[in-house]
Amino acid sequence: MTHAVPIELKNLRWSVNNLTILHDLSLTIPAGEILALLGPSGCGKSTLLKLLAGLLQPTAGELWIGDRCAASARHCDAPEMRNLGMVFQDYALWPHMTVAQNVAFPLRMRGVKKATAREQADAALAQVGLADFGDRKPALLSGGQQQRVALARALVAKPAILLFDEPLSNLDRDLRETLVHTMADLLRSAGITAVYVTHDREEANTLADRIIHLAQGQIVSVTHLSGDRNAISQVS
């Protein structure tokens, strides 16, 4: 079990070329919550994810991760200081490495010895249902299996936060349905705080504790799914 951390956005703004893309967002994501970000193309979902990851710096406001101000207009903690993992749409696996080497890579980068890293990679692969796939090359795996490898690679370093950018959008519907359940189970049992960007309302409904609906860089409504799964609050 990971030590989950809360995330807090305090009037977080991001502008580029005098254009404000995210408008002073304020939001608290409690430790261990799975939050889905839903909204039309161009509303700012990926931009918000990049601010959380440390790939962009806010123009104004503050981002708090746990009890630390991770970013503001004055400073920005590097991604590797934030104890987070990311899973992308295109898997981003290294083709020249085996599946196990891909999963072990974040551990090797931290100086974990080869044998220990392999053991932990095998355990992470077992978690995502790929126990026997460690010695294969990623190209020999299906899209759904490659995305499981990417998930194992994100989980292996035991991050406090996982960020997902439309991870299932390249897969067919049946696979998406299976994988979304696998992800929800893994995130809940690991107690990870997760932010999950998607276009797919059903996926968000299945996975998330809460859905934030974004439009034109603003939060327009919030749907609470745990407890009363139909409670929707409008944000004026």
Ligand SMILES: Nc1ncnc2c1ncn2[C@@H]1O[C@H](COP(=O)(O)OP(=O)(O)OP(=O)(O)O)[C@@H](O)[C@H]1O
């Ligand atoms: N570096 C940049 N320079 C100029 N405009 C940018 C830059 N990055 C993002 N934008 C603009 O910010 C807006 C939000 O982009 P973002 O990628 O966050 O949207 P999104 O909701 O993730 O869209 P999609 O669902 O299509 O991925 C878009 O209008 C985009 O063109």
